Structures are given as structure tokens and as C-alpha cells.
Amino acid sequence: MIMTSEWAFIIDEADQLSAMILSSEQAQKYRDAYREVYGDEELVQQINAFTKMKEQYEDVQRFGKYHPDYHTIMKKIREQKRALDLNERIANFKIAENEYQDLLDEVSLIIGKSVSEAVKVPVSNPFFSSGSSCGSGCGSGGSCSCSA
Secondary structure (H helix, E strand, C coil): CCCCHHHHHHHHHHHHHHHHHHCCHHHHHHHHHHHHHHCCHHHHHHHHHHHHHHHHHHHHHHHHHHCCCHHHHHHHHHHHHHHHHHCHHHHHHHHHHHHHHHHHHHHHHHHHHHHCCCCCCCCCCHHHCCCCCCCCCCCCCCCCCCCC
């Protein structure tokens, strides 16, 4: 591909857009919430313990109720998940993450629709999906009953 002045302009515009997104309020809230969560060593240990328990949970899921530790692991994972979900810093982090993702989804939709109305843009929030009953861009060719 030959670099033209048009391509250079597009790259400059993309760099400016990237800088605007990174300096947005949502991005700053996300960074602050991330530091709050991962700056607390005790909370990081809880997250790591939950991650290890998830691995055991996935092992249990392969065998279902026939796994010898099924009930124990199922109970422990629910308790750990609930403890993490009730943590205020984790909740704030999830909210900041969702707001940041919504910003990225909006930008993606604007870019996609500026190219063509026919462009399908995968978004995480069904609020942003326009005209498709499948807001996640399943890519399965309609097997999920979406109107792709």
C-alpha cells in the first residue's frame, strides 16, 4: 500500500481520537478505580483466590454433580463471588469499566456508521444496537435468531 496524504491525515485523526478517548473522564475514572482495586494487597489476594477457585469450578463443571467436591466448590465460589461483588471498590471498578466500554461502543458506532449504514458494529450494551435484535454481533450467521 502506498502512503498518501489522505492516509497520513487519517492516521493523524485516529491518533487525535485515541488521545481524546484516553484523556476522557470515563478513562480517568477507570484508571482511578483500577488503582483503588489493585492497590489494595488484601483485595488483590481475594481476587487471586477467586481466580484459583474459578479454575476448580471449571474442572467441576466438566463432571457436574458427579464430581466429589461439587457441592463444596459450588458453595465456596458463590461465597467468594458475593464477597467480591459486595466490595465497594470492586463495584466502583465495574461501573467505571462499563462507562468506559459504553464510550468505546459509542465511538465505534459513530465510526462504523460514518463508513456505511450497513456496517455491523459489535457493542456490549444492547442500548447502542440499532436495528439488530442481536447487539453483540454474534457472527453466527443468524443461528442465534438475530436479524444479522
